[in-house]
Amino acid sequence: MLRLLGLAKPSRLKKLGIVGMNKRNVVYIAKNNPRKLYPLVDDKLKTKLLCHEHNIAVPKLLGVCRVQGHVRELDDFLLDKNSFVIKPAKGSGGKGILVITGRKGKYFQKPSGELLGMHDIKRHVSNILSGLFSLGGQTDVAMIEALVEFTDTFKGLSFEGVPDIRVIIYKGYPVMAMTRLSTHASDGKANLHQGAVGVGIDIASGKALKAVQYNHPIERHPDTNKDLTSLVIPDWRKLLILAARSYDVTGLGYIGADIVLDKHRGPLLLELNARPGLAIQMANGQGLEPRIKTAEKQAQKGELAVEKRVDFAREIIAGMWGF
16 A cells, blocks of 8 residues: 555545645645744754753763854864764754764774765864755855764664654644664665655554655665664654654644664654655555544644653554555
């Protein structure tokens, strides 16, 4: 069935509860996400500072390069750092993210094994500052974060990089989730457009449902051959509570919360997205619309504490039908 959705008639997609780009943009985003709030999530540095303010766990920020003059200081700043991530504060779609997992002498090593010199690092940071990877090409800042040491839960399920979990939150209710597993094709990044694997996750239990790569169903990881359905996310309720709090601190009614699982610190909020993609429906084998309508009806009854919203999602929303 998944293979045929791309050719299905609009009436068939509607019956399945599939949300398309137009409905996402005109109904769910435009009516629930005031544009004045976008900077809170479009700027990853602002998101991180907001999370610190509200005691939401995030990957450690090591430093920020704000102007070209800071590029010259990288020699000393990175001297004792063996692993880190450099990302544009205003980037999107995984563009401009550079992951360094180790050192070999004076060289920096990417997840793929490729070695970069300090001049490569400096050029990358300089490109970030000039806006090469940012939304609309606007000038940007480069964030340097500690590399997440991911939990053994994903051993063999992610290749050359750190996986993340995307949770769609509607008016504070988790309505759908998936994990994005890095591959050699995605260069160690958990980005579906670059070749990462998307695995639908059951909202109730944290267990894997279905898996897709490039919108085609798969059962095993393309690099490790491990069974993707064997995945069970630990600390699932805690993770959903972390994701659902993004509604309370941003005021955005339709949002994607990206979570990573650190081996020592547990769930960490990586970033927020005011325009989350729709491939999560393919990974789950379910349409978003029935779940959003259920959350909408519950939200109209009045505000609930985040724990109660999460419990409602696990008990009621998780039971919505699929395809």
